[in-house]
Structure formats: structure tokens, C-alpha cells
Amino acid sequence: METVDTTEKRNQIWAFLVTGFLILVSMLYYKANVYYMYVVVYIWFGFAYGMMLQYGRFCFASASRDLFAAGVPRMAVGILVALFFFSLIQATLASTNMSTFHPAPFGIHTLISGVIFGVGMVLAGGCASGSLYKIGEGNGTSILSILGISFGQAIFVDVGGPLLKLVPQSWIDSSNAKELPAEKITSWFDYYLTGYVWDQPKIQLSHVKSVSEALPGALKYFVADSLINALIPAAILICVIYYFYSRKGFMKKRAKLKGGTTGFGDELSGIWGMITASKRTTLMGVIIGITAGLHIFVMKGMQIKFGISNFGELLERMGHTADLGINGTVFDPGYWYITSQEGQFGAWVLQLFGWDMRDNVFFGINNGLPEPWRNPALWMSFGIIFGAMVMSLLNKEFKFKIPKGELIVWGLLGGTLMGLGSRPALGCNIGAFFIRVAGGDPSGWLYGIGMVTGAFFGVKFFNWWSERKMAKEMESF
Amino acid sequence: MAMKFEKTGEGTYMLDVCGYVCPHPQIYCKKSLEKINEGDILELVIDNPSSAETIIQMCDQVGHEILEKKNEGNKIIFRIQKA
Numbered sequence: 315m316e317t318v319d320t321t322e323k324r325n326q327i328w329a330f331l332v333t334g335f336l337i338l339v340s341m342l343y344y345k346a347n348v349y350y351m352y353v354v355v356y357i358w359f360g361f362a363y364g365m366m367l368q369y370g371r372f373c374f375a376s377a378s379r380d381l382f383a384a385g386v387p388r389m390a391v392g393i394l395v396a397l398f399f400f401s402l403i404q405a406t407l408a409s410t411n412m413s414t415f416h417p418a419p420f421g422i423h424t425l426i427s428g429v430i431f432g433v434g435m436v437l438a439g440g441c442a443s444g445s446l447y448k449i450g451e452g453n454g455t456s457i458l459s460i461l462g463i464s465f466g467q468a469i470f471v472d473v474g475g476p477l478l479k480l481v482p483q484s485w486i487d488s489s490n491a492k493e494l495p496a497e498k499i500t501s502w503f504d505y506y507l508t509g510y511v512w513d514q515p516k517i518q519l520s521h522v523k524s525v526s527e528a529l530p531g532a533l534k535y536f537v538a539d540s541l542i543n544a545l546i547p548a549a550i551l552i553c554v555i556y557y558f559y560s561r562k563g564f565m566k567k568r569a570k571l572k573g574g575t576t577g578f579g580d581e582l583s584g585i586w587g588m589i590t591a592s593k594r595t596t597l598m599g600v601i602i603g604i605t606a607g608l609h610i611f612v613m614k615g616m617q618i619k620f621g622i623s624n625f626g627e628l629l630e631r632m633g634h635t636a637d638l639g640i641n642g643t644v645f646d647p648g649y650w651y652i653t654s655q656e657g658q659f660g661a662w663v664l665q666l667f668g669w670d671m672r673d674n675v676f677f678g679i680n681n682g683l684p685e686p687w688r689n690p691a692l693w694m695s696f697g698i699i700f701g702a703m704v705m706s707l708l709n710k711e712f713k714f715k716i717p718k719g720e721l722i723v724w725g726l727l728g729g730t731l732m733g734l735g736s737r738p739a740l741g742c743n744i745g746a747f748f749i750r751v752a753g754g755d756p757s758g759w760l761y762g763i764g765m766v767t768g769a770f771f772g773v774k775f776f777n778w779w780s781e782r783k784m785a786k787e788m789e790s791f
Numbered sequence: 792m793a794m795k796f797e798k799t800g801e802g803t804y805m806l807d808v809c810g811y812v813c814p815h816p817q818i819y820c821k822k823s824l825e826k827i828n829e830g831d832i833l834e835l836v837i838d839n840p841s842s843a844e845t846i847i848q849m850c851d852q853v854g855h856e857i858l859e860k861k862n863e864g865n866k867i868i869f870r871i872q873k874a
Binding site for chain 2 (some may be wrong): 373439
């Protein structure tokens with residue numbers, strides 16, 4: 315029988331092997347071409363995210379799901395803490411021209427997409443980033459979820475046929491006016507992007523005319539983007555969450571301790587107590603926020619060093635022009651992002667089976683279809699998985715769990731819905747919510763409201779489902 | 792893999808949700824605690840680390856006492872007394 319020591323030693327060996335593998339990959343990339351250091355940066359930031367997400371049990375699905383299902387504010391608070399630090403760093407970077415952030419089209423589509431994503435993340439048992447780190451823990455359901463995200467998206471952005479009858483004429487007219495290559499406008503999603511989304515305004519509070527005139531220099535980033543778009547709403551949300559989910563239990567204990575009267579000071583203690591209730595989650599929230607900001611700084615630095623604005627330019631220099639969209643670009647977010655690269659992976663696989671995945675805007679024009687080993691954002695996702703794997707091995711939490719029964723359905727369905735809820739918003743819980751809110755883009759909150767709404771309905775469904783199962787189990791007593 | 796909830800003795804119950812991932816363990820744990828009586832003991836067996844974090848906080852907020860929490864291999868076993 316294996317002893318605890320043997321298991322621990324074996325886990326450590328595996329942790330070293332995984333880390334060593336990534337170091338080897340990095341060295342091979344450097345030897346192949348110094349331009350690949352751009353990819354290597356994504357790998358190691360992904361690795362760092364993976365370790366922190368696993369250690370802090372950091373999952374955006376948990377933020378709203380556990381609030382509604384179990385009344386536990388741990389993760390919601392952790393995310394708001396991360397937002398706090400990330401937004402301050404984003405403002406610092408923006409004010410020094412070291413930011414890669416860009417706002418996204420603002421519209422009702424963002425809210426609707428968020429709702430679909432919110433339902434999906436509850437069914438799947440984790441958001442996009444959460445599913446990746448849980449794969450690192452050995453969670454087979456999360457593998458199915460990511461497969462759902464990958465292939466669901468890839469098919470969604472390419473499928474036309476009868477769906478084209480649902481395209482409004484206004485979208486067709488607007489798309490035609492842009493004179494894009496006709497052979498790339500073949501799917502419902504192509505018209506959605508070119509005829510609707512691209513026409514929506516992009517808002518970054520610091521760049522709103524009245525704001526940039528009233529707040530000179532760096533002030534506009536700190537006041538508008540950080541304070542108004544992120545810090546104040548986050549502080550309000552923390553107070554609201556405390557009031558509805560934490561206050562009653564805390565004040566009851568505090569009143570008992572003090573023998574009766576409580577005051578405002580106790581309320582502040584209650585809020586602080588809620589924030590520090592899960593030290594590992596809150597600590598990881600702080601570090602994730604700082605790391606996400608550092609990631610932007612480093613990517614911008616790499617772009618300045620190589621004299622580029624997109625990794626596609628480096629691929630072209632290295633002769634890999636087949637990887638690119640017709641604009642000469644590939645998907646290169648310049649910061650933490652999930653789902654787009656999984657969609658590229660799904661499309662790459664489908665292409666192997668003869669499906670033309672370049673006859674659309676998403677892959678054919680904007681993001682290209684690089685080979686997976688030349689896809690920087692996809693390497694970031696692999697980094698997240700490996701980082702989480704190393705952390706879970708070292709903490710003896712790694713266990714490969716094969717999904718069975720209903721978990722297969724929830725994983726695939728949830729992942730597919732997450733894919734369908736991220737593409738139309740051009741991002742997921744990370745790209746469409748976390749990054750945008752911290753960067754001064756109010757559409758981030760629109761997506762967040764959608765996610766929470768969708769999660770509410772997802773939890774309602776699971777409550778009903780589990781009630782049925784419990785009733786069956788309790789029939790005998 | 793199947794959710795198992797059974798009475799193991801007078802005022803003691805066992806809930807086994809091994810194999811389940813978030814949010815099932817915490818939902819089933821909450822529902823089980825709602826169904827048993829005050830003072831009853833629930834032995835909860837899970838193997839999903841992130842659910843454990845939520846369950847600990849859930850119990851703390853409501854006032855249920857975690858009498859014991861132990862790791863057996865990859866399993867996490869709680870003994871919870873309903874408040």
C-alpha cells in the first residue's frame with residue numbers, strides 16, 4: 315500500500331516534470347527564434363494564473379453561483395478585490411502609454427451574451443478560466459466543458475445556411491457598405507459582427523470628450539477608468555453583498571460578544587471580516603490583480619521591443635503567413651483572455667477533417683488560424699492548466715476524475731453555452747468582464763450583470779434538479 | 792458515481808457526493824442540512840477541493856458546527872452538526 319510519503323514524493327516528481335517540460339519548451343522556442351519569446355511570456359503568465367487560480371479556488375462562476383446557491387460571498391469578494399488592484403495598475407499603465415487595453419463595442423448584445431454565459435458556467439461547474447484550472451486538477455468534466463467551448467464557438471462563427479434567413483436586412487446593408495471580401499462573409503456571425511457589432515460605440519471613460527477635457531493627464535485614467543468604473547462600483551457591491559449575505563450572522567455573533575449594542579465600527583469590522591474570511595482567496599485576488607496588470611506591462615514592452623502591435627507581424631517575419639487572417643493579424647489580446655483561443659483550437663481540429671474554417675470574419679479576417687504551437691493565447695491557456703496542475707500536485711489535490719452520467723451532459727452543454735455566450739460579446743468572464751471593468755469600459759458591467767442573471771437561473775435549475783434527486787434518496791426514511 | 796444520502800443511525804446521516812464537481816456538493820450539502828433536525832450530525836464525503844472551501848464558509852455563516860474535517864487520500868470528510 316502506498317504511504318503518504320510515497321504519494322507526496324510522486325506528486326513532487328510530477329510537478330517538477332511538468333515545470334521542466336515548460337522550461338524545455340521555452341528554451342526550444344528561444345533557440346528556434348528570439349521572436350518566440352513573445353509566446354514564452356504568455357506561457358509563463360498563464361502558468362502563474364493557473365497556480366493562483368487553483369490555490370485561491372478562484373472561479374467567476376462561484377462568485378454568483380455560491381452566493382445564490384449557498385449564501386457564500388467568498389468568491390464574489392475575491393473578484394472585487396482583484397478588480398480593485400488590477401484597475402489601479404491598469405490606470406498606471408494607461409497613463410504611461412504602456413497599456414494594451416482596448417474597449418469593446420457597447421450594446422444590448424453584451425448583456426444577452428452574458429446571460430447565456432452565466433447559465434453555461436453554472437451548468438459546467440466553472441467559468442472559462444475556472445474550467446481551465448480545474449482541468450489542471452484532473453477534472454474530466456471541465457475537459458468536456460472546454461471542448462464544448464472550443465467546438466461550439468468554432469461552429470457558431472462559421473455556420474450559415476438556414477441561419478442566414480435570420481439576418482436582419484439592416485445588418486446586411488451595413489456589412490455590404492464596408493466592402494469586405496464577399497468570400498469571408500458567409501455565416502450568421504459574420505453579418506452580426508460586420509453589420510451590427512462593429513457599428514456599436516466603444517467607450518472607455520477616460521476617452522470620453524467631457525472627461526478628458528475636465529481631467530488632464532494621468533488623472534483621467536485614475537478617476538474615470540479606475541475610480542468611477544471600477545473602485546466605486548466594487549465598493550458598493552461589497553457593501554450590498556455584506557448587507558444581504560453576511561451582516562445578519564456577523565452582527566448576531568458581535569451583539570452576543572458585546573452583550574447588546576453594536577455600532578458603525580462593528581459594521582466596518584463585519585465588512586473587513588467578510589473580505590478576510592477566506593484568506594487564500596483574498597490573497598490570491600490581490601496577487602491575480604497585480605499579475606494581470608504586470609502581464610499588460612510586459613506584453614506592451616515586448617511589442618515596443620519588437621516594433622509590432624500584433625504577433626501576426628512576427629509570424630510574417632518568420633515566414634508563417636498561412637497562420638494569419640487576411641489583415642495580417644492573429645488573435646493576440648495583449649493580456650489575460652480566454653475562449654477566443656479555444657475557438658481557434660476547435661477550428662484547427664475541424665480543418666483537419668476538411669471543414670473550411672477560414673471562410674468567415676472571425677478566423678479568416680481578424681484572428682487567423684495559427685498552428686496551435688504558434689498560437690500565443692492558446693499557450694497561455696495551456697500554461698493555466700499546467701500551473702494549476704503543479705499547484706494541485708504539490709497540495710496533494712490532483713485526482714483525475716472521469717465524468718460520468720449527468721456530469722457529461724452538464725459539462726458539454728455548459729461549455730457550449732459558454733462558447734455561445736462569449737463570442738457575441740467578444741469575450742468571456744475574463745475578457746468581457748474582468749479586463750473591461752478594470753480598464754474603464756462600462757460594457758464590462760453590462761456583461762457582468764448578464765453573467766449574474768444567467769447564473770441565477772442556472773442555480774434555480776440545479777436547485778430543482780437536486781431537490782428531485784434528494785426526494786428519491788429520502789423515500790426510504 | 793451517484794449521489795448517496797442515507798440515515799446511518801439515530802440522528803446521524805451520511806451524504807456521499809464523490810465524483811461530483813461544483814456546484815453539486817455544496818447544493819446537496821445545503822439541502823441535506825435543511826432536511827435533518829437540529830443537533831443531528833451529517834457526515835459529508837466529497838472529493839472536490841473548491842466545494843470544501845464553500846461548505847466551510849456556508850456552515851460558519853449559518854452556525855452549523857464542523858466537528859471534524861479530515862482528508863483520506865483525495866477525499867475530504869466533514870462531520871457537521873446542524874445548528
